[in-house]
Amino acid sequence: MKLVxxxxxxxxxxxxxxxxxxxxxxxxxxxxxxxxxxxxxxVVINHFHxxxxxxxxxxxxxxxxxxxFLDCNKDCIIICDEVGNGIVPIDPFExxxxxxxxxxLVQLAKRAEGVERIICGIAQKxx
Numbered sequence: 095m096k097l098v099x100x101x102x103x104x105x106x107x108x109x110x111x112x113x114x115x116x117x118x119x120x121x122x123x124x125x126x127x128x129x130x131x132x133x134x135x136x137v138v139i140n141h142f143h144x145x146x147x148x149x150x151x152x153x154x155x156x157x158x159x160x161x162x163f164l165d166c167n168k169d170c171i172i173i174c175d176e177v178g179n180g181i182v183p184i185d186p187f188e189x190x191x192x193x194x195x196x197x198x199l200v201q202l203a204k205r206a207e208g209v210e211r212i213i214c215g216i217a218q219k220x221x
Contacts, residue, residue, distance in 0.1 A: 095167070095169070096206055099210075099212070101176055105215030106212045108215065110171055114171070121138045143195055146195050156194070156198060177192050178192055178196045
């Protein structure tokens with residue numbers, strides 16, 4: 095698994111498609127729920143942070159739910175916005191989401207074969 099992070103509109107998806115020679119139809123946009131048990135050869139999950147937020151809102155546990163997907167899709171690429179920078183939100187839910195998202199990214203980074211941060215469309219290798 096590879097993890098690609100960065101701010102909103104920094105060119106993460108374009109970078110991944112270009113680097114790996116992939117097509118847009120190989121991208122799941124913010125949704126893995128229907129694909130948790132599928133075994134795909136190569137999958138790109140864009141807007142992973144939106145899936146996490148949706149699962150928290152619906153009472154799910156994205157921390158645990160992502161593990162079966164990763165076990166079945168070891169070659170996937172996860173693209174996620176960084177949500178922990180900037181001003182701490184006043185809203186309690188937004189603070190919880192931000193903290194949980196950060197912890198999930200820590201766990202994904204530990205499992206990842208590689209981690210890249212994209213800034214202005216340029217990759218910075220972290221791992």
